[in-house]
Amino acid sequence: MANSRGVLLYGPPAAGKDTITEQLLTIGPYTHFQRLKVGSGRTSGYRMGTSEQLTALRERGQVIYENQRYDATYVIDREELDTIVRKHERVPVLHVGQVDAVHAVCSSYPLTWTIVMVFCPRGEAEKRLIGRNDARIVERLAVWDDTLAEADPTLFDLVLNTAAFEPAHAAGLIDWCQRHRR
Template structure:
Protein backbone atom coordinates (compact mmCIF):
# COMPACT_ATOMS: atom_id res chain seq x y z
CA UNK A 1 0.00 0.00 0.00
CA UNK A 2 1.08 3.58 -0.56
CA UNK A 3 1.90 6.25 2.00
CA UNK A 4 -1.55 7.80 1.39
CA UNK A 5 -3.87 7.43 4.37
CA UNK A 6 -6.21 4.57 3.56
CA UNK A 7 -9.02 3.46 5.86
CA UNK A 8 -11.96 1.08 5.79
CA UNK A 9 -15.49 1.72 7.02
CA UNK A 10 -17.63 -1.39 7.54
CA UNK A 11 -21.33 -0.55 7.73
CA UNK A 12 -23.95 -3.08 8.63
CA UNK A 13 -26.42 -4.30 11.19
CA UNK A 14 -25.44 -6.27 14.29
CA UNK A 15 -23.99 -9.69 13.47
CA UNK A 16 -23.46 -8.81 9.79
CA UNK A 17 -19.83 -9.86 10.15
CA UNK A 18 -17.96 -6.66 10.96
CA UNK A 19 -15.80 -8.31 13.65
CA UNK A 20 -15.25 -11.47 11.62
CA UNK A 21 -14.33 -9.62 8.42
CA UNK A 22 -12.02 -7.32 10.39
CA UNK A 23 -10.24 -10.38 11.81
CA UNK A 24 -9.92 -11.82 8.29
CA UNK A 25 -8.48 -8.49 7.09
CA UNK A 26 -5.93 -8.56 9.92
CA UNK A 27 -4.94 -12.11 8.93
CA UNK A 28 -4.56 -10.91 5.33
CA UNK A 29 -2.35 -7.96 6.34
CA UNK A 30 -1.33 -7.08 9.89
CA UNK A 31 -1.65 -3.35 9.14
CA UNK A 32 -5.44 -3.63 9.31
CA UNK A 33 -6.83 -3.10 12.79
CA UNK A 34 -10.26 -2.32 14.17
CA UNK A 35 -10.62 1.27 15.30
CA UNK A 36 -11.44 1.15 19.01
CA UNK A 37 -14.14 3.72 19.55
CA UNK A 38 -14.36 5.45 22.90
CA UNK A 39 -17.26 3.89 24.81
CA UNK A 40 -18.90 5.80 27.63
CA UNK A 41 -21.06 3.40 29.58
CA UNK A 42 -20.89 -0.20 30.63
CA UNK A 43 -20.97 -3.71 29.24
CA UNK A 44 -18.58 -5.28 26.80
CA UNK A 45 -15.18 -3.57 26.80
CA UNK A 46 -13.47 -5.68 24.13
CA UNK A 47 -12.85 -3.61 21.01
CA UNK A 48 -13.43 -0.30 22.78
CA UNK A 49 -11.50 2.29 24.73
CA UNK A 50 -13.62 2.66 27.83
CA UNK A 51 -14.08 6.29 28.82
CA UNK A 52 -15.97 8.62 31.08
CA UNK A 53 -18.50 11.37 30.55
CA UNK A 54 -15.80 13.83 31.63
CA UNK A 55 -13.42 12.57 28.90
CA UNK A 56 -16.21 13.02 26.37
CA UNK A 57 -16.82 16.61 27.57
CA UNK A 58 -13.09 17.39 27.21
CA UNK A 59 -13.05 15.98 23.65
CA UNK A 60 -16.18 17.96 22.77
CA UNK A 61 -14.72 21.18 24.18
CA UNK A 62 -11.56 20.69 22.10
CA UNK A 63 -13.60 20.03 18.93
CA UNK A 64 -12.15 16.52 18.73
CA UNK A 65 -15.42 14.57 18.47
CA UNK A 66 -16.03 13.43 14.91
CA UNK A 67 -19.19 11.41 15.59
CA UNK A 68 -21.18 10.03 18.51
CA UNK A 69 -24.12 7.70 18.70
CA UNK A 70 -26.02 6.05 21.52
CA UNK A 71 -27.13 2.45 21.52
CA UNK A 72 -27.62 -0.26 24.14
CA UNK A 73 -27.54 2.45 26.85
CA UNK A 74 -24.00 3.55 25.94
CA UNK A 75 -22.41 6.39 23.99
CA UNK A 76 -19.91 5.47 21.27
CA UNK A 77 -17.43 8.09 20.07
CA UNK A 78 -15.19 8.47 17.03
CA UNK A 79 -12.59 11.00 18.15
CA UNK A 80 -9.82 12.77 16.28
CA UNK A 81 -6.96 11.79 18.67
CA UNK A 82 -8.05 8.15 18.53
CA UNK A 83 -8.25 8.27 14.74
CA UNK A 84 -4.81 9.91 14.52
CA UNK A 85 -3.36 7.06 16.60
CA UNK A 86 -5.13 4.44 14.50
CA UNK A 87 -3.65 5.81 11.27
CA UNK A 88 -0.19 5.98 12.84
CA UNK A 89 -0.52 2.27 13.65
CA UNK A 90 -1.75 1.14 10.22
CA UNK A 91 -5.04 0.92 8.36
CA UNK A 92 -8.03 1.52 10.64
CA UNK A 93 -11.21 -0.46 10.14
CA UNK A 94 -14.14 1.52 11.54
CA UNK A 95 -17.39 -0.27 12.36
CA UNK A 96 -20.56 1.79 11.91
CA UNK A 97 -24.29 1.18 11.75
CA UNK A 98 -25.36 4.71 10.84
CA UNK A 99 -25.04 6.45 7.47
CA UNK A 100 -24.73 9.78 9.30
CA UNK A 101 -21.65 8.35 11.04
CA UNK A 102 -20.10 7.42 7.71
CA UNK A 103 -20.73 10.87 6.31
CA UNK A 104 -19.41 12.59 9.45
CA UNK A 105 -16.21 10.54 9.37
CA UNK A 106 -15.60 10.93 5.63
CA UNK A 107 -16.28 14.69 5.82
CA UNK A 108 -14.30 15.38 9.00
CA UNK A 109 -11.26 13.14 8.65
CA UNK A 110 -9.18 13.38 5.47
CA UNK A 111 -8.38 9.91 4.18
CA UNK A 112 -9.20 7.68 1.25
CA UNK A 113 -12.02 5.73 2.86
CA UNK A 114 -13.25 2.45 1.39
CA UNK A 115 -16.90 2.31 2.41
CA UNK A 116 -18.19 -1.26 2.55
CA UNK A 117 -21.75 -2.44 3.15
CA UNK A 118 -21.91 -5.81 4.93
CA UNK A 119 -25.39 -7.30 5.03
CA UNK A 120 -27.26 -10.26 6.46
CA UNK A 121 -30.90 -11.07 7.13
CA UNK A 122 -32.67 -10.71 10.46
CA UNK A 123 -32.78 -14.49 10.73
CA UNK A 124 -29.00 -14.71 10.38
CA UNK A 125 -28.59 -11.93 12.94
CA UNK A 126 -30.65 -14.01 15.40
CA UNK A 127 -28.61 -17.17 14.66
CA UNK A 128 -25.25 -15.43 14.92
CA UNK A 129 -26.24 -13.49 18.04
CA UNK A 130 -27.38 -16.68 19.77
CA UNK A 131 -24.27 -18.52 18.54
CA UNK A 132 -21.95 -16.02 20.15
CA UNK A 133 -23.90 -15.99 23.40
CA UNK A 134 -25.34 -12.46 23.26
CA UNK A 135 -27.73 -11.77 26.13
CA UNK A 136 -29.31 -8.85 24.25
CA UNK A 137 -30.44 -10.44 20.99
CA UNK A 138 -33.76 -8.57 21.17
CA UNK A 139 -31.91 -5.22 21.29
CA UNK A 140 -29.70 -6.36 18.40
CA UNK A 141 -32.81 -7.12 16.34
CA UNK A 142 -34.09 -3.61 17.08
CA UNK A 143 -30.69 -2.28 15.95
CA UNK A 144 -30.93 -4.46 12.80
CA UNK A 145 -34.29 -2.82 12.03
CA UNK A 146 -32.88 0.66 12.75
CA UNK A 147 -29.98 -0.07 10.38
CA UNK A 148 -32.41 -1.23 7.67
CA UNK A 149 -34.47 1.95 8.12
CA UNK A 150 -31.30 4.07 8.06
CA UNK A 151 -30.22 2.42 4.82
CA UNK A 152 -33.68 2.91 3.29
CA UNK A 153 -33.65 6.59 4.35
CA UNK A 154 -30.41 7.17 2.42
CA UNK A 155 -30.95 5.69 -1.06
CA UNK A 156 -28.27 8.06 -2.38
CA UNK A 157 -25.56 6.44 -0.25
CA UNK A 158 -22.77 5.13 -2.46
CA UNK A 159 -20.88 1.98 -1.49
CA UNK A 160 -17.43 1.10 -2.76
CA UNK A 161 -18.25 -2.56 -2.14
CA UNK A 162 -21.34 -4.49 -1.03
CA UNK A 163 -20.95 -7.92 0.54
CA UNK A 164 -23.72 -10.39 1.41
CA UNK A 165 -22.10 -12.10 4.39
CA UNK A 166 -24.60 -14.95 4.18
CA UNK A 167 -23.10 -15.95 0.82
CA UNK A 168 -19.51 -14.67 1.06
CA UNK A 169 -16.90 -16.14 3.40
CA UNK A 170 -15.03 -13.70 5.66
CA UNK A 171 -11.74 -14.51 3.92
CA UNK A 172 -13.23 -13.67 0.52
CA UNK A 173 -14.74 -10.47 1.91
CA UNK A 174 -11.31 -9.51 3.25
CA UNK A 175 -9.67 -10.33 -0.08
CA UNK A 176 -12.14 -8.10 -1.93
CA UNK A 177 -11.60 -5.22 0.51
CA UNK A 178 -7.82 -5.66 0.31
CA UNK A 179 -8.02 -5.65 -3.48
CA UNK A 180 -10.08 -2.43 -3.39
CA UNK A 181 -7.51 -0.69 -1.17
CA UNK A 182 -4.61 -1.98 -3.27
CA UNK A 183 -6.24 -0.48 -6.38
CA UNK A 184 -6.62 2.85 -4.59
CA UNK A 185 -3.03 2.77 -3.38
CA UNK A 186 -1.87 1.97 -6.90
CA UNK A 187 -3.93 4.83 -8.31
CA UNK A 188 -2.23 7.27 -5.93
CA UNK A 189 1.26 6.21 -6.98
CA UNK A 190 0.69 5.92 -10.72
Protein backbone atom coordinates (compact mmCIF):
# COMPACT_ATOMS: atom_id res chain seq x y z
CA MET A 1 0.00 0.00 0.00
CA ALA A 2 1.56 3.29 -1.10
CA ASN A 3 -0.08 5.27 1.70
CA SER A 4 0.05 3.80 5.17
CA ARG A 5 -1.22 6.75 7.22
CA GLY A 6 -4.50 8.27 8.32
CA VAL A 7 -5.85 10.99 10.60
CA LEU A 8 -8.72 10.57 13.04
CA LEU A 9 -10.24 13.81 14.32
CA TYR A 10 -12.17 13.06 17.50
CA GLY A 11 -14.37 15.77 18.90
CA PRO A 12 -17.80 17.04 19.81
CA PRO A 13 -20.16 18.95 17.53
CA ALA A 14 -18.92 22.43 16.53
CA ALA A 15 -15.36 21.69 17.69
CA GLY A 16 -13.89 22.61 14.30
CA LYS A 17 -13.35 19.24 12.59
CA ASP A 18 -14.66 20.48 9.23
CA THR A 19 -12.68 23.72 9.36
CA ILE A 20 -9.43 21.95 10.25
CA THR A 21 -10.02 19.37 7.53
CA GLU A 22 -10.46 22.15 4.96
CA GLN A 23 -7.05 23.47 5.98
CA LEU A 24 -5.43 20.01 5.88
CA LEU A 25 -6.63 19.57 2.30
CA THR A 26 -4.61 22.64 1.29
CA ILE A 27 -1.30 21.49 2.80
CA GLY A 28 -0.92 17.82 2.02
CA PRO A 29 -2.22 14.67 0.34
CA TYR A 30 -5.29 14.59 2.58
CA THR A 31 -8.85 13.63 1.67
CA HIS A 32 -11.89 14.03 3.88
CA PHE A 33 -13.46 10.63 4.44
CA GLN A 34 -17.18 11.26 4.09
CA ARG A 35 -19.16 8.84 6.19
CA LEU A 36 -22.15 7.18 4.59
CA LYS A 37 -25.29 8.68 6.09
CA VAL A 38 -28.67 7.01 5.94
CA GLY A 39 -31.43 9.30 7.19
CA SER A 40 -32.49 12.90 7.23
CA GLY A 41 -30.80 16.12 8.21
CA ARG A 42 -27.58 17.75 7.10
CA THR A 43 -26.16 16.36 3.86
CA SER A 44 -22.96 18.41 3.54
CA GLY A 45 -19.90 16.34 4.39
CA TYR A 46 -21.61 12.99 3.95
CA ARG A 47 -22.20 10.42 1.24
CA MET A 48 -25.95 10.07 1.42
CA GLY A 49 -27.13 6.50 1.11
CA THR A 50 -30.12 4.22 1.37
CA SER A 51 -31.07 1.45 3.76
CA GLU A 52 -30.45 -1.01 0.91
CA GLN A 53 -26.89 0.26 0.44
CA LEU A 54 -26.23 -0.07 4.16
CA THR A 55 -27.64 -3.61 4.21
CA ALA A 56 -25.39 -4.55 1.27
CA LEU A 57 -22.32 -3.13 3.03
CA ARG A 58 -23.16 -5.09 6.17
CA GLU A 59 -23.69 -8.30 4.18
CA ARG A 60 -20.27 -7.91 2.52
CA GLY A 61 -18.61 -7.26 5.90
CA GLN A 62 -17.57 -3.76 4.84
CA VAL A 63 -18.86 -1.82 7.86
CA ILE A 64 -16.05 -0.88 10.22
CA TYR A 65 -18.20 1.24 12.52
CA GLU A 66 -21.72 2.59 12.57
CA ASN A 67 -23.70 4.66 15.00
CA GLN A 68 -27.13 6.20 15.20
CA ARG A 69 -27.69 9.83 16.11
CA TYR A 70 -30.00 12.66 15.08
CA ASP A 71 -32.46 10.24 13.43
CA ALA A 72 -29.78 8.90 11.08
CA THR A 73 -27.20 6.12 10.79
CA TYR A 74 -23.58 7.09 10.14
CA VAL A 75 -21.16 4.52 8.70
CA ILE A 76 -17.40 4.17 8.32
CA ASP A 77 -16.91 1.58 5.59
CA ARG A 78 -13.89 -0.28 4.30
CA GLU A 79 -14.78 0.24 0.61
CA GLU A 80 -14.56 4.04 0.82
CA LEU A 81 -11.35 3.89 2.87
CA ASP A 82 -9.86 1.52 0.29
CA THR A 83 -10.76 3.94 -2.49
CA ILE A 84 -9.04 6.84 -0.72
CA VAL A 85 -5.97 4.92 0.41
CA ARG A 86 -5.31 2.37 -2.33
CA LYS A 87 -6.83 3.87 -5.46
CA HIS A 88 -6.12 7.56 -4.85
CA GLU A 89 -3.10 7.11 -2.53
CA ARG A 90 -4.35 9.85 -0.22
CA VAL A 91 -4.32 10.24 3.57
CA PRO A 92 -7.89 9.86 4.86
CA VAL A 93 -9.16 12.30 7.48
CA LEU A 94 -12.03 10.78 9.46
CA HIS A 95 -14.33 12.66 11.84
CA VAL A 96 -15.58 10.71 14.84
CA GLY A 97 -17.28 11.52 18.11
CA GLN A 98 -17.14 8.15 19.85
CA VAL A 99 -14.18 6.45 21.51
CA ASP A 100 -15.55 3.12 20.22
CA ALA A 101 -15.21 4.48 16.67
CA VAL A 102 -11.54 5.29 17.27
CA HIS A 103 -10.90 1.76 18.54
CA ALA A 104 -12.90 0.14 15.72
CA VAL A 105 -11.07 2.05 12.98
CA CYS A 106 -7.60 1.57 14.46
CA SER A 107 -8.10 -2.16 15.04
CA SER A 108 -9.89 -2.86 11.74
CA TYR A 109 -8.03 -0.78 9.21
CA PRO A 110 -4.22 -1.19 9.18
CA LEU A 111 -2.85 2.33 8.87
CA THR A 112 -0.64 4.35 11.17
CA TRP A 113 -3.34 6.58 12.58
CA THR A 114 -2.67 9.99 14.06
CA ILE A 115 -5.46 10.49 16.58
CA VAL A 116 -6.31 14.09 17.40
CA MET A 117 -8.84 15.38 19.88
CA VAL A 118 -10.29 18.73 18.85
CA PHE A 119 -12.53 20.66 21.19
CA CYS A 120 -13.49 24.15 22.23
CA PRO A 121 -15.21 25.57 25.30
CA ARG A 122 -18.91 24.71 25.46
CA GLY A 123 -19.92 28.37 25.17
CA GLU A 124 -17.86 28.69 22.00
CA ALA A 125 -19.50 25.56 20.58
CA GLU A 126 -22.91 27.05 21.31
CA LYS A 127 -21.96 30.30 19.52
CA ARG A 128 -20.77 28.31 16.51
CA LEU A 129 -23.99 26.29 16.41
CA ILE A 130 -26.07 29.48 16.61
CA GLY A 131 -23.90 31.04 13.90
CA ARG A 132 -24.62 28.22 11.49
CA ASN A 133 -28.35 28.31 12.30
CA ASP A 134 -28.33 24.76 13.61
CA ALA A 135 -31.84 23.52 14.35
CA ARG A 136 -30.63 20.99 16.96
CA ILE A 137 -28.57 23.15 19.30
CA VAL A 138 -29.86 21.61 22.53
CA GLU A 139 -29.36 18.07 21.22
CA ARG A 140 -25.89 18.84 19.85
CA LEU A 141 -24.80 20.40 23.15
CA ALA A 142 -25.91 17.23 24.95
CA VAL A 143 -23.77 15.24 22.50
CA TRP A 144 -20.95 17.77 23.11
CA ASP A 145 -21.14 16.93 26.84
CA ASP A 146 -21.15 13.17 26.19
CA THR A 147 -18.25 13.32 23.73
CA LEU A 148 -15.95 15.17 26.10
CA ALA A 149 -16.99 13.03 29.08
CA GLU A 150 -16.09 9.88 27.12
CA ALA A 151 -12.67 11.11 25.97
CA ASP A 152 -9.65 9.22 27.27
CA PRO A 153 -6.64 11.59 27.16
CA THR A 154 -4.21 8.66 26.74
CA LEU A 155 -5.83 7.81 23.41
CA PHE A 156 -4.73 10.95 21.59
CA ASP A 157 -1.47 11.90 19.90
CA LEU A 158 -2.48 15.56 19.99
CA VAL A 159 -5.16 17.58 21.81
CA LEU A 160 -6.19 20.93 20.34
CA ASN A 161 -8.47 23.59 21.76
CA THR A 162 -9.72 25.14 18.53
CA ALA A 163 -10.63 28.37 20.30
CA ALA A 164 -6.91 28.85 20.99
CA PHE A 165 -5.55 28.11 17.50
CA GLU A 166 -6.27 29.47 14.07
CA PRO A 167 -7.46 26.64 11.79
CA ALA A 168 -4.33 26.81 9.59
CA HIS A 169 -2.08 26.54 12.66
CA ALA A 170 -4.08 23.60 14.02
CA ALA A 171 -3.86 21.87 10.63
CA GLY A 172 -0.12 22.51 10.52
CA LEU A 173 0.33 20.88 13.93
CA ILE A 174 -1.70 17.86 12.84
CA ASP A 175 0.26 17.58 9.59
CA TRP A 176 3.57 17.74 11.48
CA CYS A 177 2.40 15.13 13.97
CA GLN A 178 1.09 12.89 11.18
CA ARG A 179 4.32 13.09 9.18
CA HIS A 180 6.50 12.32 12.19
CA ARG A 181 4.53 9.36 13.53
CA ARG A 182 6.32 6.07 13.54
